[in-house]
Amino acid sequence: MSKRKQMVLAFGVLGLTTVVALPPSRAQEPAAPQAAAPEAQAWRAVAPGRVEPCSQQIRVGSLGIGRIGQILVKVNDKVFAGEALIRIHNDEIQTRLAKVESEVNLRKRGRANPPLPKDAPRRQVEDAAADAERAVVDARSALDRIAAARRAGAGSEDALKAADAALSTARAQLQQRQDDLARFEAKAPSIMPTELEGQLAAARLDLRGAQAAVDTLTLRAPLAGTILQLDARVGELASPSSPLPLVVLGDLTALRVRAEVDARDYGTIKIGQLAMARSDAFPGRDIAGKVSSIAPIIAPGKFGAQGQSNFTDTDVAEVVVELAAPDPLIVGMKVDVYFRQ
Structure with a gap:
């Protein structure tokens, strides 16, 4: 055998010996049997x-189109059901409300006073229902003012509770007056209003629609909870078509x-x-x-x-x-x- 071949063979044997002599790697070690974790069986x-x-996350978006005028809360604030969160300005909607209110007042002054005996029962129940609607609007506005004042540190919890109770009373009275009007309509459908009374009734119907449109410009808490997110800035455009809510809140109790x-x-x-x-x-x-x-x-x-x-x-x-x-x-x-x- 030549000397060169003897050297190659010697190195080959040495390399093999080295490989065999090395300890097996961790990957090559046989896995030790592992007992199942005691809790895994549970x-x-x-x-x-x-x-x-x-309550899940409640997302509150704008129901009307307009510019954000006021943001009344901040993240982590606790709010009560019905509390005003954001106010939106829309001159067209608010101007229409003022115009219809003037029309109602004009029609009220223009009708016969005192009413004819046959018109008195209808006028009584219709006026009572209209006055009750106005009382609810006023009571809700008063509650909003007191809630904003309390959040600013200038109001008391007792005043807030009193205003909330007044709103509940006004709503109960409105329901009662509306029921009285429905019963009258069912009992005496043949007693038709005079032309002037009919014009006033139509104006009041327009007023109800205008007030509902204005109500959509105030975002309110649908339930008591905590403000989790607030994605609104004064001056931004708010729209019902926006894919993101302006406010996210939830009941964290x-x-x-x-x-x-x-x-x-x-x-x-x-x-x-x-x-x-x-x-x-x-x-x-x-x-x-x-x-x-x-x-x-x-x-x-x-x-x-x-x-x-x-x-x-x-x-x-x-x-x-x-x-x-x-x-x-x-x-x-x-x-x-x-x-x-």
Whole structure:
């Protein structure tokens, strides 16, 4: 054998010996048998979810077109049902209201005084209903002023409660007057109003429509809750066609999770079943909960587990889990929900 071939063979043997002598890498090590985590056996299913208020997130947009004139609240403010949040200015709508109010006053002054005996019963119930409508408008305006003053630190809680009670009373009286008018119409349909009374009734109908249009220029809280988001600035144009709400609010007295359970696990979830929510934001914190509702429909999913991108190729059922003590979770946070056996 030549000397060159002997050297090559020697290096080959040495290389093989070196490879064999090296300790196996971690990837090559045989996997040690692992015992299942004790808690893993306690869960029937796991599903991604998001935290939401017990009222869900309520999105409030503009019902009328105009420029934002006043923003009466800010994020984290607590508001009562019916409280004014944003005022929108629309000169055309507000001018029309003033014009129709003048027309009503003109028709009232122009009718016969005192009324003829046959016209008196109708006039009485119609005037009472119109006065009750005006009283509701005035009571609501008074409540708005007191609420704004209290938020600015110049009003009291007692004054606010009194104004709210006055509005409730005015609304109850309006309902009673409207019922009286309906009963009169049903009892005496043949008693027709005079021409002047008819003109006044038509003007009052226009006034009701103009007032309703003006009411759309004030965004109000549909329920008591907390302002979560505010996407409005004074001077901006507000429109019902806007895809984004001006205000988002919710009732934070309780929180819940809306989870998306895979269709394959649908049969394992029951009303009242215990569950637990976990968030990557708070490692080691388990938030207890209980299943309160299960959607009766399977649909494409809207979001994945924590850290995953949104997806829609998985069929899921929405399951709502009421959280017993939700702290420190907040609205919109993504969590994983574990459903117990």
